[in-house]
Amino acid sequence: MTNISTAAIETPSGKDAAYENFPVGSWLLPAALRPHIAVFYGFARAIDDVADNPDLEADEKVARLSRFEDAVLGRETVDPALATGHSMRESLSATGVVADHCVDLIAAFKQDAVKARYADWEDLMGYCILSAAPVGRYLLDLHGGSRDGYGPSDALCMALQVINHLQDCKDDYQTLDRVYLPGDWMAEAGVSVEQLGAAVSSPELRQVLGRTVEATAELLGGARPLPAGLESRRLAMESAAIIAIADRLIELLRTGDPLGSRIQLSKAGYLWCCTRGVLSTLLGSGTR
Secondary structure (H helix, E strand, O other), rough: OOOOOOOOOOOOOOOHHHHOOHHHHHHHOOOHHHHHHHHHHHHHHHHHHHHHHOOOOHHHHHHHHHHHHHHHOOOOOHHHHHHHHHHHHHHHHHHOOOOHHHHHHHHHHHHHHHHHEEEEEHHHHHHHHHOOHHHHHHHHOOOOOOHHHHHHHHHHHHHHHHHHHOHHHHHHHHHOOOOEEEEHHHHHHHHHHHHEEEEEEEEOHHHHHHHHHHHHHHHOOOOOOOOOOOOOHHHHHHHHHHHHHHHHHHHHHOOOOOEEEEEOOHHHHHHHHHHHHHHHHOOOOOOO
């Protein structure tokens, strides 16, 4: 295995905030906090890119991710190859946000390095609580928290994660041999993982995709109290916009085929969802 104490650790994919389904550190959020959000996003992107690099072996990915954990927790403070981790540690220190959210993300991406199938919906949710929920929890802590705790935020972030899995189900399978659809639902429908490489979804695969979409829609229902419970009005506006985006993506996934092309919002559709979310908060429907 490569001596990663001196070698470059990051493997940038070229993906940036524009690739995401939701606004990242947008103008809706307080200007003083945006630099910290940018640091957190850069950190999450860096460790995700390591986990998703098809040219690295699993043990190499886990070792590199462990080095990021060392940097975030202060066990390593000088290696320039870990600059992203050092910046994250310094940001956490400046804001008083705990490192747990970063550690959970690292654990999720270590899991990605060694696990490529999920037995059922519960198994997938166990992954999402590590890979998605920490993002919302970090933002809540940074913005003063929520009167409802983490629950609604967890629901939103986990729903967004599954939406992303559905959008990328073909690419995840073909590039990384990962399948995030519940295995028992696939077995019940008589669907093999190889069908994810087809040009269009079979009726049986459509059944599994549809079942996953509806489970995600139900999960998203638990996120609807989120804006009203937030201490930060600005974060409430952003979260309302993200819920609107998720609602629209679920509508598109109900009728579209992610094997044919990536299902995503148009620029106009994205802007409309953001506007709708902001207005719902300003007019009071997104607050108590």
